[in-house]
Amino acid sequence: MRLIQHKREAYWFYRFLSLGYDRWVNPLFWTERMRASVLAVARLDDRGLRTLDVGAGTGFTTEGVVEHVDAPRVTMLDQSPHQLARSHRRPALHACRRIEGDAEQLPFPDGSFDRYVSAGSIEYWPDPARAIAEAHRVLCPGGVAMVAGPLPPRNAIARRLADTWMLFPTETQYRDWFAAAGFGDVEVVHVAPEWHRGGREEYALAIAGVKGEQAQTVQGPAEQAERLDAPLSPADRARFVARFVAGSAAGAAFVPIGAALAARERLARRRVTSRRS
Numbered sequence: 001m002r003l004i005q006h007k008r009e010a011y012w013f014y015r016f017l018s019l020g021y022d023r024w025v026n027p028l029f030w031t032e033r034m035r036a037s038v039l040a041v042a043r044l045d046d047r048g049l050r051t052l053d054v055g056a057g058t059g060f061t062t063e064g065v066v067e068h069v070d071a072p073r074v075t076m077l078d079q080s081p082h083q084l085a086r087s088h089r090r091p092a093l094h095a096c097r098r099i100e101g102d103a104e105q106l107p108f109p110d111g112s113f114d115r116y117v118s119a120g121s122i123e124y125w126p127d128p129a130r131a132i133a134e135a136h137r138v139l140c141p142g143g144v145a146m147v148a149g150p151l152p153p154r155n156a157i158a159r160r161l162a163d164t165w166m167l168f169p170t171e172t173q174y175r176d177w178f179a180a181a182g183f184g185d186v187e188v189v190h191v192a193p194e195w196h197r198g199g200r201e202e203y204a205l206a207i208a209g210v211k212g213e214q215a216q217t218v219q220g221p222a223e224q225a226e227r228l229d230a231p232l233s234p235a236d237r238a239r240f241v242a243r244f245v246a247g248s249a250a251g252a253a254f255v256p257i258g259a260a261l262a263a264r265e266r267l268a269r270r271r272v273t274s275r276r277s
């Protein structure tokens with residue numbers, strides 16, 4: 001089903017979600033500790049690295065990037081102007097370049113960057129293989145790409161909701177996309193927020209790979225990428241509305257579940273602290 005795994009649906013989803021994203025949503029599902037773990041495999045080992053953050057949104061992950069790389073060397077790309085506009089509230093990102101664009105058709109010449117990072121965006125891309133081929137194309141030889149994204153939940157109800165909402169790829173899919181794009185020296189790390197009771201292997205991962213020194217530019221799929229601005233027939237418009245409403249409802253269901261589990265975890269921690277003191 002994956003109703004929001006389409007560019008127009010994702011655009012409108014973030015048109016509304018951006019209003020409460022930084023305050024109510026992101027802190028539940030994507031924490032500073034997780035961010036540090038995924039950025040560790042991106043090998044941000046020089047402040048001068050030309051770094052591209054794809055699906056940068058309001059800049060939470062980019063804030064982690066600029067701890068390692070000088071902000072003027074960092075480009076934030078997102079298809080949502082509403083998300084990008086919110087990133088101006090983060091003083092550390094003032095000097096970053098911001099570009100409205102599509103992960104599957106990056107508006108940069110081959111070999112433009114030393115590092116590519118993307119956190120929590122792949123699940124909305126209609127064609128992840130195409131986007132990861134684009135990551136490979138825009139990196140220079142020796143460049144590193146890191147993509148962080150969700151894994152399929154084990155719980156049957158959560159799995160059903162997840163599959164209705166967007167793409168939760170398996171680790172094998174992530175690895176296959178990186179291999180097909182031509183990345184080598186692949187590394188994977190699993191992450192989860194503190195409240196998550198299951199193993200990290202059923203929450204999210206980051207995969208990183210290196211573009212070889214002799215690597216050829218990888219060709220993406222021959223067919224056209226889905227377009228955000230494609231004209232809609234009345235039937236397409238009806239399909240869009242149905243997908244948007246049902247997909248957003250499935251996604252929204254994760255917020256109270258996450259909030260309840262996070263509150264339970266905080267309470268348990270407080271009890272342990274008060275028992276000790």
Ligand SMILES: C[S@@+](CC[C@H](N)C(=O)[O-])C[C@H]1O[C@@H](n2cnc3c(N)ncnc32)[C@H](O)[C@@H]1O
Binds near residue numbers: 007010077
């Ligand atoms: C969950 S947010 C992640 C934002 C940010 N990376 C962070 O760490 O908070 C996903 C972002 O991906 C963007 N996005 C979705 N599909 C995209 C596409 N095809 N191209 C570029 N950005 C996309 C959304 O607009 C949204 O801002």
